[in-house]
Amino acid sequence: MDKPLVVDSTAITLPQPREDEYVFLAGRPPMPEFIGFVSHFMAPGTSADFAALSREWRAANDRVRELEKTEAGFADNPPTLPLPEALRPLEIQLRAEPVFERSFCFVPNEIAMVELDRLVVFQKHINLGYVHQLLTGLGPTPSEEDIFRFCLPVGRPRVAARIGKSGPNGFVFMSPSNDLRFLEAVSLDPTQVQGPTPPGVACGVIGLVVGYTPNLFSAICAEGRLVLANGSHRAFALREAGVTHAPCLVHRVSRSEELPMLSDEVANNQDRYLKDPRPPVLKDYFDPQLRKVVSVPQRLRQVKVAFGVETIDVPAA
Numbered sequence: 001m002d003k004p005l006v007v008d009s010t011a012i013t014l015p016q017p018r019e020d021e022y023v024f025l026a027g028r029p030p031m032p033e034f035i036g037f038v039s040h041f042m043a044p045g046t047s048a049d050f051a052a053l054s055r056e057w058r059a060a061n062d063r064v065r066e067l068e069k070t071e072a073g074f075a076d077n078p079p080t081l082p083l084p085e086a087l088r089p090l091e092i093q094l095r096a097e098p099v100f101e102r103s104f105c106f107v108p109n110e111i112a113m114v115e116l117d118r119l120v121v122f123q124k125h126i127n128l129g130y131v132h133q134l135l136t137g138l139g140p141t142p143s144e145e146d147i148f149r150f151c152l153p154v155g156r157p158r159v160a161a162r163i164g165k166s167g168p169n170g171f172v173f174m175s176p177s178n179d180l181r182f183l184e185a186v187s188l189d190p191t192q193v194q195g196p197t198p199p200g201v202a203c204g205v206i207g208l209v210v211g212y213t214p215n216l217f218s219a220i221c222a223e224g225r226l227v228l229a230n231g232s233h234r235a236f237a238l239r240e241a242g243v244t245h246a247p248c249l250v251h252r253v254s255r256s257e258e259l260p261m262l263s264d265e266v267a268n269n270q271d272r273y274l275k276d277p278r279p280p281v282l283k284d285y286f287d288p289q290l291r292k293v294v295s296v297p298q299r300l301r302q303v304k305v306a307f308g309v310e311t312i313d314v315p316a317a
Contacts, residue, residue: 027060
């Protein structure tokens with residue numbers, strides 16, 4: 001008789017997820033949010049030193065209060081410079097893409113050169129691993145055209161997403177990009193769809209669209225300030241590379257009621273980003289007194305989509 005299989009559990013080592021270093025902007029979020037973020041990503045078996053984290057937060061908050069006095073008005077009225085004429089053909093090409101008009105038709109916009117340091121920011125952390133990937137792709141000596149395509153990619157291929165079934169009426173999408181999201185549900189005519197032949201004569205097709213946003217480097221111009229709406233990692237990477245100004249899609253907001261079309265975060269916290277004498281700005285990520293570097297396990301974005309079917313007979317009108 002075969003001997004029973006005995007497994008020594010102490011000899012089993014599971015692979016640990018790879019990690020990236022993140023820069024967390026300290027001092028401005030409430031202390032519980034700062035401590036919660038850092039302690040959440042502690043290595044298994046270790047515990048956070050809450051006293052030390054509290055001291056770090058207070059020191060960063062002291063720095064914030066200092067900047068509110070010495071740099072009051074720093075984010076006010078940053079100039080926007082015209083796009084160099086040599087880049088105008090790229091702007092025309094970008095605006096000709098159907099997805100551009102569909103995505104950015106709600107508020108007047110322009111493509112202009114903006115100063116990176118004075119952009120107001122609301123994203124609290126930056127993935128340095130992703131920044132390294134971006135800098136590698138940009139290269140050591142990028143041209144004006146390279147930087148334009150980096151900030152406002154024209155026809156750039158997207159990161160591939162893995163697609164699988166999650167049941168008879170569901171699908172799951174996974175991607176390393178956290179820009180993956182459900183976009184919309186659409187009704188299509190069968191003539192618009194090419195693919196497998198259905199087991200019958202189709203009278204309609206419902207499409208559940210999952211994908212990526214246009215993902216352009218963009219800012220909201222409101223109340224005399226430029227608030228970075230999208231492209232935080234690219235802005236960080238450019239500044240890391242020594243670039244001070246970059247081409248940006250600038251949304252010109254004329255009234256607060258337009259803000260929810262561009263950013264719920266800004267719309268819901270207008271005093272913080274549009275009224276505060278010294279709001280968080282891009283250069284704060286590089287201030288040693290305001291940045292906390294933590295190791296975070298790499299993650300994948302997962303989007304699940306499911307549908308339901310109900311068939312009943314109802315009286316004819």
